[in-house]
Amino acid sequence: MSSRKKLIAGNWKMNKTSADGMALAREIVVEVGKLNDVEVVLCPPFTALEAVAKEIDGSQVKLGAQNMHPEPNGAFTGEISAPMLRALFATHVILGHSERRAYFAETDAFINEKVIAGLKHQLRPILCVGETLAEREAGDTLKVVQTQLEGGLAGTNKDQAASLVIAYEPVWAIGTGKVATSEQAQEVHAFIRGLLAKLYTEPVAQRMRILYGGSMKPANAAELLAQRDIDGGLIGGASLEARSFVELIKIAATAQ
Numbered sequence: 569m570s571s572r573k574k575l576i577a578g579n580w581k582m583n584k585t586s587a588d589g590m591a592l593a594r595e596i597v598v599e600v601g602k603l604n605d606v607e608v609v610l611c612p613p614f615t616a617l618e619a620v621a622k623e624i625d626g627s628q629v630k631l632g633a634q635n636m637h638p639e640p641n642g643a644f645t646g647e648i649s650a651p652m653l654r655a656l657f658a659t660h661v662i663l664g665h666s667e668r669r670a671y672f673a674e675t676d677a678f679i680n681e682k683v684i685a686g687l688k689h690q691l692r693p694i695l696c697v698g699e700t701l702a703e704r705e706a707g708d709t710l711k712v713v714q715t716q717l718e719g720g721l722a723g724t725n726k727d728q729a730a731s732l733v734i735a736y737e738p739v740w741a742i743g744t745g746k747v748a749t750s751e752q753a754q755e756v757h758a759f760i761r762g763l764l765a766k767l768y769t770e771p772v773a774q775r776m777r778i779l780y781g782g783s784m785k786p787a788n789a790a791e792l793l794a795q796r797d798i799d800g801g802l803i804g805g806a807s808l809e810a811r812s813f814v815e816l817i818k819i820a821a822t823a824q
């Protein structure tokens with residue numbers, strides 16, 4: 569049994585207007601807003617951050633963004649900075665999501681700049697790593713994950729590690745309904761924890777949360793969350809409706 573508190577983060581991606589986001593956040597707060605056994609983070613699009621922040625105020629539910637620019641301000645049209653997110657009471661930020669890597673050509677070096685900036689501004693980065701189907705079939709899963717993890721975390725130290733969350737998201741399982749088996753996921757999670765131990769020390773690695781993401785839903789969550797090194801989920805599709813997301817949170821609250 570792990571002493572790590574499970575974390576369930578909802579990545580709404582490019583879904584929900586601010587009004588839709590308020591309604592969804594309100595339902596979630598009513599159901600699980602006082603729950604202490606699991607940490608819950610909502611990551612709406614930038615345009616809904618402020619509205620969602622107001623809805624979750626006074627509850628245990630936390631706020632995260634889906635991306636940010638490494639610079640605090642300046643001529644970066646269309647971008648959002650860490651201080652802007654902090655001003656809206658965000659505590660977390662998803663960085664290096666595979667959709668950012670694939671569609672916006674984000675490199676490990678650029679993601680690393682964001683991780684460093686997030687930590688500097690007291691945001692908790694949720695650093696995403698994961699292989700494509702071609703990479704898995706070529707036997708390169710662990711190599712890819714190692715490169716992304718070491719690249720994304722370069723220059724961080726063991727004191728900062730307490731503020732970091734890692735999310736393993738096999739790209740082939742995202743939004744496809746093809747969930748990794750609990751054995752496949754656990755193998756990579758254990759590998760990641762081993763890498764974290766080398767980077768920061770074993771006790772530090774044992775305290776860090778490693779989330780699984782990729783078609784996690786109420787029907788498969790209990791088995792995934794029962795794995796020794798799976799400490800929660802980064803949820804896409806199933807976070808867009810209160811019913812499935814709340815169910816996932818309740819499953820996580822009872823998982824050991």
Ligand SMILES: O=C[C@H](O)COP(=O)(O)O
Pocket residue numbers: 579665737741742743744745781782783784802803804805806
């Ligand atoms: O960030 C979330 C992941 O990309 C998982 O998305 P999904 O649950 O829709 O597969």
